[in-house]
Amino acid sequence: MSDSFGDSLRDELVTAARRARYRQTRRRRMGALATFGATLLIAVLAGAQLLHTDRAEAGVDIKVENGQLVVRLTDLEFRSDVIRDALARAGLHVTVSAQPVGPSDVGRFVSAVGAGAAPPRELHALSERDGTFEGFVLPVGWPGELDLIVGRPATATETYFKASNAFAAGEPLACSHLLGQALRDIAGHVRTGVRLRVLVVSVNEANPVPVTLEEAIRANPDLQVAGAKAFSSSDVVVLATTTGQLPGTTPTASSEC
Amino acid sequence: MNHLVRSGSPSDRVGDDVDGALLMRARTSPDAFGEFYDRNLRGVLAFFYRRTACTESAADLTAETFTAALAGLHRYRPADGTGRSWMFGIANNLYRQYLRRGRVETKARRRLGVRTPVLDLADLERIETMVDFAPYVAILPEALGELSPIIRDAVELRIQDQLPYKEIAARLGCTENSARVRVSRGLDRLQAALEPS
Numbered sequence: 001m002s003d004s005f006g007d008s009l010r011d012e013l014v015t016a017a018r019r020a021r022y023r024q025t026r027r028r029r030m031g032a033l034a035t036f037g038a039t040l041l042i043a044v045l046a047g048a049q050l051l052h053t054d055r056a057e058a059g060v061d062i063k064v065e066n067g068q069l070v071v072r073l074t075d076l077e078f079r080s081d082v083i084r085d086a087l088a089r090a091g092l093h094v095t096v097s098a099q100p101v102g103p104s105d106v107g108r109f110v111s112a113v114g115a116g117a118a119p120p121r122e123l124h125a126l127s128e129r130d131g132t133f134e135g136f137v138l139p140v141g142w143p144g145e146l147d148l149i150v151g152r153p154a155t156a157t158e159t160y161f162k163a164s165n166a167f168a169a170g171e172p173l174a175c176s177h178l179l180g181q182a183l184r185d186i187a188g189h190v191r192t193g194v195r196l197r198v199l200v201v202s203v204n205e206a207n208p209v210p211v212t213l214e215e216a217i218r219a220n221p222d223l224q225v226a227g228a229k230a231f232s233s234s235d236v237v238v239l240a241t242t243t244g245q246l247p248g249t250t251p252t253a254s255s256e257c
Numbered sequence: 258m259n260h261l262v263r264s265g266s267p268s269d270r271v272g273d274d275v276d277g278a279l280l281m282r283a284r285t286s287p288d289a290f291g292e293f294y295d296r297n298l299r300g301v302l303a304f305f306y307r308r309t310a311c312t313e314s315a316a317d318l319t320a321e322t323f324t325a326a327l328a329g330l331h332r333y334r335p336a337d338g339t340g341r342s343w344m345f346g347i348a349n350n351l352y353r354q355y356l357r358r359g360r361v362e363t364k365a366r367r368r369l370g371v372r373t374p375v376l377d378l379a380d381l382e383r384i385e386t387m388v389d390f391a392p393y394v395a396i397l398p399e400a401l402g403e404l405s406p407i408i409r410d411a412v413e414l415r416i417q418d419q420l421p422y423k424e425i426a427a428r429l430g431c432t433e434n435s436a437r438v439r440v441s442r443g444l445d446r447l448q449a450a451l452e453p454s
Contacts, residue, residue: 005384008374009320010294016369017287017327115329115365118350145328147364209407 059107060086064140072126072135076107078152092138094146099161101132101151102230103170108132110162111149120144130165159232166228166236173228173236180244184221187213190236197237201226201246210237276340280326280333290330294323297344303387304348307448308441309355310415311422312384313376317361320373322348325365356441359434390416400450404443411436412443 059077063070069090077083084096101110110132114120122142125133132151154160166173172194178186183198190196198216199208200223216223224244230236239246276296282289301322305315325347333343354362366373376384397417401409407429414425415436426436 004377005316005374005380006298009298009323010291012320012371012374013294013323013327014287014291016324016371017283017290020327020369021285021287113364115325115332118346121332145368209405 059083061135062086062090064090067140068137069140069142070126070135070137073107073109073150078107078150080150080152083148083150091141092146094148096148096150098152099149100154100158101160101162102154102164102166102168102233104168105130105132105151105160105162105164106153108134108151109136109148110151111147112136113147115145120146131162154233156233159235160230163229163231163237166230166238171230172233173230178225178228178238181225182221183213183217183223183225183238183240186225186238187217193234195235197235198223198240199237201239201241213238216240274335274339274341276344277333277335278340280330280340280343281335283327284330290327293326293340297341298323299387300341301344301348302384304345305352306384306388308352308444309437310390310440310444311437312381314355314361315384316376316380317373318348318351318355320371321351321362321365324369324371325351327371328365328369356434356438359432359437397447400447403450404446408439408443408446411439412447415440416444 059073059075059079060083061072061074069092071087071090071092073083078098080096080098084094087094087096099110101108108129109125112119112123112125112133114123119125120138120142122138122144123146124137126136127134138146149161151161164171167176167179168174172191176189176191178189181189186196196213197210198213199210200216200220201208211219223240223242225238226241226244226246227239228236229239276293279289279293279296283293298319301319302315305318305322306312309315309318322344326344329347333340337343338346351362365371397413401412404412410429411425414420414428415422420428422433422436422440425440426433429436429439431439
């Protein structure tokens with residue numbers, strides 16, 4: 001019995017493997033010396049970049065320290081082409097795209113994926129916060145694949161690529177002082193136009209589903225706000241527990257109120 | 258050749274990581290990757306079909322998984338685990354992305370120029386027979402009582418009524434992605450109920 005899908009996919013994969021092998025062999029013939037020379041050149045150029053104070057990419061800070069490229073986004077830089085070009089000049093040829101995020105995640109990396117659908121093991125994130133990071137460290141001349149996604153400001157109607165801390169500065173519940181409040185007390189404190197849902201976090205509920213604030217208050221008005229995630233500028237899910245705290249975490253609110 | 262009924266050789270000895278050895282060989286030998294594929298295709302397809310209950314998505318995810326494995330061969334280190342566990346790590350990541358985004362990732366296939374074969378009727382039937390949902394149906398009345406109503410409805414519509422996700426979403430008043438997540442969670446719970454305690 002023939003197996004159309006299985007056979008065809010096998011042919012595609014083995015052909016792709018042969019193409020990759022051919023390219024690899026051809027590259028090797030170009031000479032290991034050229035690779036070494038290129039790496040050396042990259043290191044020199046990257047080092048020279050450090051000394052160049054009038055950089056066009058003011059929002060991307062790149063340093064070389066002990067054979068490592070140290071990359072940080074500054075000044076809320078979120079222009080993917082600017083970031084990509086700056087990295088390319090430092091010898092790091094990666095793809096960079098921008099996705100909508102909440103104000104607190106703008107100008108931060110929200111994803112880094114390598115060839116194996118996971119972050120490359122050589123990459124070390126810098127200043128991590130809620131799954132986003134301000135920068136990263138990679139070896140100079142690192143030859144791998146990397147797809148970076150940087151957060152850009154979402155429009156009023158866009159869903160965030162990554163949910164943000166709704167209490168952070170600029171987010172829908174910033175300065176609302178709802179952390180630790182009982183559900184029964186929070187209705188009047190939510191900005192007009194913000195749709196608030198409640199997710200009850202409990203060891204007894206393995207598959208919690210967000211419900212409306214009214215439903216949550218009817219079920220248990222004493223539950224307390226332990227955190228909140230913003231999925232857009234108008235869609236917020238409050239995390240509620242009996243203690244006002246999430247296991248193993250410390251909720252944070254904006255300090256700019 | 259019938260790849261969908263193939264599985265790892267029963268003569269494989271415990272402690273011999275044949276898949277890991279094939280992945281290492283595949284760095285220089287394309288045929289070794291073909292052999293690795295032959296040994297694992299059925300397992301990967303079943304992994305995805307058991308979780309998605311959708312033949313097309315399972316096939317799509319399988320194609321992306323093997324392509325991502327091919328693209329990431331140079332990252333595989335035997336010290337990090339068996340070849341099979343490494344590949345299922347990729348499969349698991351792609352499955353989580355699928356649930357999160359509501360679509361199957363295509364990046365690896367685009368990068369390597371791998372086209373996804375179209376499933377014909379025989380393929381569909383073959384994949385559907387790989388995972389027997391009969392045990393799920395048998396325990397449904399009892400096990401469904403353990404699920405929350407929102408999950409229960411989604412599982413019933415998918416497993417009992419065999420509706421497509423688009424229609425399940427319409428009936429439940431949610432997005433297709435949300436319907437997928439609910440069914441997936443329900444299947445996980447049913448799977449747990451099927452396992453001996």
